[in-house]
Amino acid sequence: MKKYQLIIVGGGPGGYTAAFRAAELGMSVAIVDDNDLGGVCLNWGCIPTKSLLKNAEVFELINNASSYGIEVGKPKIHFEKIIDKTIQARKRLSKGLHFQVRKLGVDFFPGFATFIDQSTIEVDGNTLHGETFIIATGSKAKHLPSLDHSSRNVMTAKDIFNLKKLPKSMTIVGAGAIGVEFAYFFNALGSKITLLEAQENILPNEDIEISQWMHKVLKRKKVDIQTNALATDIDDEYVLVSIGVEGNSNGFRLNEIGIEIDENQHIKVDQNGKTNIDNIYAVGDVIGPPWLAHVSTTEGLYVVEHIAKLNPKQIDYDCVPACTYSKPEIGSIGLSQKILDERGIDYKVAKSFFNANGKAVASSSTEGFIKILLSNDNHILGAHIIGSNATEMISEFSLAMRNNLSVENILDSIHPHPTFSEAIFETLMHLK
Numbered sequence: 231m232k233k234y235q236l237i238i239v240g241g242g243p244g245g246y247t248a249a250f251r252a253a254e255l256g257m258s259v260a261i262v263d264d265n266d267l268g269g270v271c272l273n274w275g276c277i278p279t280k281s282l283l284k285n286a287e288v289f290e291l292i293n294n295a296s297s298y299g300i301e302v303g304k305p306k307i308h309f310e311k312i313i314d315k316t317i318q319a320r321k322r323l324s325k326g327l328h329f330q331v332r333k334l335g336v337d338f339f340p341g342f343a344t345f346i347d348q349s350t351i352e353v354d355g356n357t358l359h360g361e362t363f364i365i366a367t368g369s370k371a372k373h374l375p376s377l378d379h380s381s382r383n384v385m386t387a388k389d390i391f392n393l394k395k396l397p398k399s400m401t402i403v404g405a406g407a408i409g410v411e412f413a414y415f416f417n418a419l420g421s422k423i424t425l426l427e428a429q430e431n432i433l434p435n436e437d438i439e440i441s442q443w444m445h446k447v448l449k450r451k452k453v454d455i456q457t458n459a460l461a462t463d464i465d466d467e468y469v470l471v472s473i474g475v476e477g478n479s480n481g482f483r484l485n486e487i488g489i490e491i492d493e494n495q496h497i498k499v500d501q502n503g504k505t506n507i508d509n510i511y512a513v514g515d516v517i518g519p520p521w522l523a524h525v526s527t528t529e530g531l532y533v534v535e536h537i538a539k540l541n542p543k544q545i546d547y548d549c550v551p552a553c554t555y556s557k558p559e560i561g562s563i564g565l566s567q568k569i570l571d572e573r574g575i576d577y578k579v580a581k582s583f584f585n586a587n588g589k590a591v592a593s594s595s596t597e598g599f600i601k602i603l604l605s606n607d608n609h610i611l612g613a614h615i616i617g618s619n620a621t622e623m624i625s626e627f628s629l630a631m632r633n634n635l636s637v638e639n640i641l642d643s644i645h646p647h648p649t650f651s652e653a654i655f656e657t658l659m660h661l662k
């Protein structure tokens with residue numbers, strides 16, 4: 231039987247990041263995955279979708295080229311090439327992960343792991359003993375009970391990558407980040423899109439002004455948006471269900487070894503990521519929201535450093551950036567205005583529109599705004615950006631919030647001109 235100090239079950243961003251850090255810290259490490267390293271993020275989540283979205287952006291840009299003084303012929307879509315490009319991106323990054331695994335001396339076991347007891351797993355005929363385990367088995371898309379998910383035309387995000395041609399029309403159920411990204415993508419390429427959302431607003435987790443702005447943009451692009459809408463029997467060429475996820479905690483004997491799991495199939499953990507069993511930790515999507523790759527990664531690093539007794543700084547779940555990679559992009563962090571009102575917290579609002587920003591005007595990308603919510607002592611409570619490069623700009627707020635930097639600290643830092651990020655400086659200058 232092979233023995234390891236640490237065994238990681240699940241090779242997505244939570245799992246592989248933990249494996250690499252543990253190996254760097256000198257632990258003997260094994261990682262197991264029944265698919266391939268990279269998890270949902272690399273195989274049909276973050277990376278392949280961003281590759282798709284880039285194609286939509288290029289198509290829109292070419293269609294709009296004459297406004298830049300450039301005449302081109304009518305562009306033609308080769309859908310299979312668009313899908314193939316996502317596969318190439320995935321393959322390239324996957325190679326990098328396998329290279330790291332070899333370089334750091336991590337043992338990779340392809341196959342489905344099943345717990346035999348609290349210190350032993352079985353993978354494809356191999357029995358592995360671990361002093362400590364990290365479960366990083368991720369999540370899977372929730373199904374909608376009112377739809378027949380075995381039907382050829384009812385899909386979740388993973389199935390998009392098996393499409394052979396561009397759908398003429400599609401109903402997307404669920405207008406969170408994933409639903410909105412796919413709505414933008416298919417609409418930009420010419421599919422007729424209906425977007426259904428059960429709540430009052432699309433992107434219901436965003437600040438209301440961001441949701442409303444994106445609603446306006448998609449409406450302008452002729453997406454049929456229906457809010458307060460419950461999906462029942464939908465008659466469309468394709469239906470994409472993106473209503474959230476549930477933890478991958480079934481089928482590998484977690485119950486049998488006594489691990490506590492909640493009603494959404496998420497593994498229960500304490501503030502250090504430890505389950506109710508002393509030598510077993512869990513990170514990432516499988517422990518619940520926010521279901522984001524960078525959260526999985528952060529938790530993976532934290533847990534390994536905690537196991538190594540390095541006393542890592544606690545993760546601050548109030549400082550998690552969330553991004554939607556449509557056009558315009560959205561980047562947000564911290565509290566929304568609604569939550570501040572509900573909690574009775576005093577705040578000030580600083581806001582500016584990209585149509586006043588030099589780089590935005592010069593590059594004809596003036597859509598959107600920055601809204602910053604500040605405490606009375608000029609610290610950031612929340613930041614909400616819709617516009618070009620919003621997903622890049624939000625990191626400045628992540629740095630500021632995590633390190634308790636004030637408005638004065640941000641204004642004291644030189645922002646290059648002309649840039650979109652200069653708009654952060656300009657927005658805060660209005661407060662002076």
Ligand SMILES: Cc1cc2nc3c(=O)[nH]c(=O)nc-3n(C[C@H](O)[C@H](O)[C@H](O)COP(=O)(O)OP(=O)(O)OC[C@H]3O[C@@H](n4cnc5c(N)ncnc54)[C@H](O)[C@@H]3O)c2cc1C
Pocket residue numbers: 239240241242243244245262263264265266268269270271272274275276277279341342343344366367368369387408478482513514515516521522523524525526
């Ligand atoms: C369409 C889409 C777009 C997304 N876009 C973004 C984005 O832009 N940004 C972002 O931050 N997040 C995004 N996400 C979410 C992101 O993909 C997840 O939050 C992230 O992948 C979770 O990482 P993880 O390591 O927790 O688990 P996963 O990435 O789910 O990896 C878990 C791995 O464990 C394996 N596994 C499960 N059970 C076992 C077992 N018993 N034995 C062996 N292996 C097992 C699975 O096969 C999988 O490979 C997106 C998700 C989707 C679906």
